[in-house]
Each structure stands twice: as structure tokens, then as C-alpha cells.
Amino acid sequence: MDNITLKSSPDTPYFPEVNFDADSGVCEISGESYMEETYKFYLPLINWIKDYIKNTNNKIELVIKLIYLNTSSTKCILDMLDVLKEYQDKGGDVKVIWYYDIQDPDMVDEVEDFEVESGIKIELRKFEP
Amino acid sequence: MIDQATIKQNLFKRTLLSYRGPFYIELISVFGSNIKDFTKEYDNTRRKLFRIFIELSQNVSYYSEHFHMVNNVQRIGLGEMDLKEYETFFTFTTKNKVKNSDAKILSERCKLVNQSNQLELRHLKREQRMNSPGEKFGARIGLIQAVMLSKNPLKYKTEKIDDKFSMFSITVKVDKN
Numbered sequence: 453m454d455n456i457t458l459k460s461s462p463d464t465p466y467f468p469e470v471n472f473d474a475d476s477g478v479c480e481i482s483g484e485s486y487m488e489e490t491y492k493f494y495l496p497l498i499n500w501i502k503d504y505i506k507n508t509n510n511k512i513e514l515v516i517k518l519i520y521l522n523t524s525s526t527k528c529i530l531d532m533l534d535v536l537k538e539y540q541d542k543g544g545d546v547k548v549i550w551y552y553d554i555q556d557p558d559m560v561d562e563v564e565d566f567e568v569e570s571g572i573k574i575e576l577r578k579f580e581p
Numbered sequence: 582m583i584d585q586a587t588i589k590q591n592l593f594k595r596t597l598l599s600y601r602g603p604f605y606i607e608l609i610s611v612f613g614s615n616i617k618d619f620t621k622e623y624d625n626t627r628r629k630l631f632r633i634f635i636e637l638s639q640n641v642s643y644y645s646e647h648f649h650m651v652n653n654v655q656r657i658g659l660g661e662m663d664l665k666e667y668e669t670f671f672t673f674t675t676k677n678k679v680k681n682s683d684a685k686i687l688s689e690r691c692k693l694v695n696q697s698n699q700l701e702l703r704h705l706k707r708e709q710r711m712n713s714p715g716e717k718f719g720a721r722i723g724l725i726q727a728v729m730l731s732k733n734p735l736k737y738k739t740e741k742i743d744d745k746f747s748m749f750s751i752t753v754k755v756d757k758n
Contacts, residue, residue, distance in 0.1 A: 464610075465614075466606060488606050488639075520628075520631070520632060520635075522632075522635050522636060522639065523636060523721075523722045523726050524639075530710060530711075555624060556628060558628070558629070558729075558730060561703075565703065565710075569707050
């Protein structure tokens with residue numbers, strides 16, 4: 453499987469940086485996410501996760517370092533978490549880590565909502581200053 | 582009778598941003614950076630304002646009935662926005678053309694959101710997001726998110742243009758932290 457690497461650019465801050473590593477199973481999304489047609493951006497990422505699970509059956513770790521995501525992006529992240537939850541329910545080794553800014557209580561609420569809606573445990577970690 | 586303290590709190594200071602035209606993503610992104618910059622002395626407010634600005638601006642971009650088609654594929658909504666600073670708060674307003682039938686639905690949605698407390702809004706948000714068909718429809722929780730972030734009710738107004746269309750405006754008040 454190929455890795456997915458999308459670098460962020462100051463010209464398009466509405467696209468996050470993406471690093472999905474097929475060798476380690478670590479999938480990282482960072483930056484900001486508020487592009488148009490959000491699902492067109494996230495669908496290949498969700499399909500990559502589905503393929504990874506199908507082809508390897510290995511451990512997968514989703515690491516999110518988003519400082520802002522619009523509500524359309526939250527729907528896509530939720531779809532991603534649903535795929536991971538399904539894998540976990542079938543015995544897959546899944547870990548989800550969400551980095552947040554300690555000054556941003558709204559993001560902590562958002563992560564709590566994701567946990568409730570997806571049923572998957574999300575480990576909250578503070579951004580290092 | 583309004584007391585002196587209330588008058589001072591509501592004192593208008595300045596318009597930070599005012600725009601009328603197409604709401605395309607590159608422009609939204611630049612205005613977003615401006616908003617972060619204009620409000621940098623209020624850290625928490627700045628974050629909330631930026632998030633509310635993106636949600637409401639993208640609503641104009643996606644749903645305004647006055648729109649441009651780019652290359653016959655991409656639909657860019659046209660509308661208006663302004664960001665104003667008062668002594669103790671900011672207001673952000675968007676205004677765009679809607680079908681009269683949609684204005685009614687939007688007013689009902691604003692009314693429901695305004696009547697709900699934070700806990701009810703959180704449940705509503707979870708319910709709407711889970712039941713949204715996704716894809717091009719997004720999560721359909723932008724207005725709920727705006728009220729949850731601002732912790733203030735939405736101000737909304739419909740101005741009828743003709744038998745088919747109206748202008749619909751939404752104002753969110755965000756207190757300075």
C-alpha cells in the first residue's frame with residue numbers, strides 16, 4: 453500500500469497536513485480543516501483506512517492535531533471514527549489520539565461528542581508548548 | 582429605563598470588516614486571518630469568532646440563491662457580511678438571498694436553537710450530525726455550533742424581495758473574554 457502525504461501550505465490553510473503511513477499504521481491529520489467539498493478531501497482518506505484494514509489487519513493509530521475543523525469536516529472525521537470502531541468491534545487493534553490546546557475548552561467538548569457519537573475511546577493529549 | 586452601565590457595554594466602537602460579493606474559499610481564508618488578527622487581544626473570543634465566521638460564511642457560499650457558477654461546475658454563493666466591535670462584545674452578521682420557503686425553515690431552525698439550553702443544543706448537534714446524509718450536505722449543524730460557541734441567541738431577520746425570494750440575515754454576538 454502507498455502512503456498518503458499531503459503537505460500544508462500557507463496559501464491553502466484550509467487543507468490540513470496528512471501523513472498516513474502504511475508501514476506503521478499511524479495516520480496523522482494536523483492543522484486546520486475547512487475546505488470546500490469536504491467529503492471529496494476525506495473520502496480517499498477513509499478509503500485508505502478501509503483498504504489498510506482489509507489488506508493488513510494490523511494495528512492502526514489515528515493521531516489528530518487539528519486546531520480547527522469546520523462542521524462539515526467533523527462529519528467526515530466521524531465517518532472515519534465509525535470505520536475504526538467497526539474494526540475494533542471485530543477485534544482490530546485501534547488507538548485514537550487527539551491533541552488539543554489547553555486554552556481551547558470547545559475542542560475538548562467536540563472530542564467528547566465524537567466519543568459519544570462513534571462509541572470509540574479517544575485519548576486526549578495536550579499540545580506541547 | 583436603560584442605565585449608564587448598559588449604555589457603555591453596548592457602545593459601538595467600529596466596523597472591523599464589511600463585504601458584499603462572492604464567498605469563495607480563498608477570500609474566506611484571507612478574511613479569517615484578518616479576523617484572527619483584528620481580535621488577537623481576546624484569545625478565547627478570537628477563536629470563537631473565527632469558527633463562527635467560517636460556519637456562517639460557508640453557509641452563504643453553499644446555499645445563497647444568488648450565486649456564480651465557475652466553469653459550470655463550482656457554485657459560489659454571493660452575500661454580505663460584517664464584523665463590528667462594541668465595548669464588551671463583537672457581532673458578526675451574514676446576509677444572503679434565500680427562497681421564501683427556505684426563509685421560513687431557517688427562521689424555525691433559529692427559533693429552535695435559541696430556545697434550547699447548552700445541554701439541549703449538544704444533544705441536538707449530536708443527533709443532527711449522526712443523521713445527516715453527509716457528503717455534499719455536510720453536518721447541518723453550523724447554526725447550532727454558532728450558538729454553542731457564542732452562548733448568545735441568534736438575531737435573524739427576513740426581508741421579502743418578491744413572491745419567490747427574501748434576504749435572510751443572521752447576527753451572532755460574541756462577548757469579549
